[in-house]
Amino acid sequence: xxxxxxxxxxxxxxxxxxxxxxxxxxxxxxxxxxxxxxxxxxxxxxxxxxxxxxxxxxxxxxxxxxxxxxxxxxxxxxxxxxxxxxxxxxxxxxxxxxxxxxxxxxxxxxxxxxxxxxxxxxxxxxxxxxxxxxxxxxxxxxxxxxxxxxxxxxxxxxxxxxxxxxxxxxx
Amino acid sequence: xxxxxxxxxxxxxxxxxxxxxxxxxxxxxxxxxxxxxxxxxxxxxxxxxxxxxxxxxxxxxxxxxxxx
Numbered sequence: 258x259x260x261x262x263x264x265x266x267x268x269x270x271x272x273x274x275x276x277x278x279x280x281x282x283x284x285x286x287x288x289x290x291x292x293x294x295x296x297x298x299x300x301x302x303x304x305x306x307x308x309x310x311x312x313x314x315x316x317x318x319x320x321x322x323x324x325x326x327x328x329x330x331x332x333x334x335x336x337x338x339x340x341x342x343x344x345x346x347x348x349x350x351x352x353x354x355x356x357x358x359x360x361x362x363x364x365x366x367x368x369x370x371x372x373x374x375x376x377x378x379x380x381x382x383x384x385x386x387x388x389x390x391x392x393x394x395x396x397x398x399x400x401x402x403x404x405x406x407x408x409x410x411x412x413x414x415x416x417x418x419x420x421x422x423x424x425x426x427x428x
Numbered sequence: 429x430x431x432x433x434x435x436x437x438x439x440x441x442x443x444x445x446x447x448x449x450x451x452x453x454x455x456x457x458x459x460x461x462x463x464x465x466x467x468x469x470x471x472x473x474x475x476x477x478x479x480x481x482x483x484x485x486x487x488x489x490x491x492x493x494x495x496x
Contacts, residue, residue: 290440290441290444291440291494291495293444294440294443294444294447294490294491294494295491297444297447297448297451297487297491298447298484298487298488298490298491300451301447301450301451301454301483301484301487301488302484302487302488304451304454304455304457304458304480304484305454305477305480305481305483305484307458308454308457308458308461308476308477308480308481309477309480309481311458311461311462311464311465311473311477312461312464312470312473312474312476312477314465315461315464315465315468315469315470315473315474316470316473316474318465318468369467371463372466372467407467407469
């Protein structure tokens, strides 16, 4: 029994590499470059719409600035000491520092870079974020060094009859 | 192995590269907008949205040029 040797038809449009490497993947012709470009443009429009939606959401979002409420007795915080609390909501970590006998300052504990928790470095007299080495001025919360570009969120505090009150936050 | 590429094919490839770059920039802008959202920074959120729309318009123009 003899058999005819297999021959493959070569169309004149077929590229040279395909004659050297005559394999094809399933569906390789399904997406052309122009179709891929259309998909990219469509994705680009979707991403732009999504970004616009995020901006609108940011605009419409109401941020709770907090209601006045007592935090801690003044005597419970020594001069140069700190006290942790939550303000304006129970999910917002905050910290206060007693800078003098009759002076306290309060800040949101969230670093304005990426939201890590800052703590007070008494040896350097500054707020420090350990995640990316951000540093803030102790009394004002202004940026000293590191990646943050905005100061810490300030919480207005007041001493009333020996008690420290939080009056509102300014994120 | 050397393949022959026509002028039109090179143009198509170039436009595809531009499109990929534009979409990559837009993905970066999404991350910027999300960070602005978490911090309540409205100006940055709107700026990133505006930039993303400009890039999308550019992508649309490139795609239109490709279809012609």
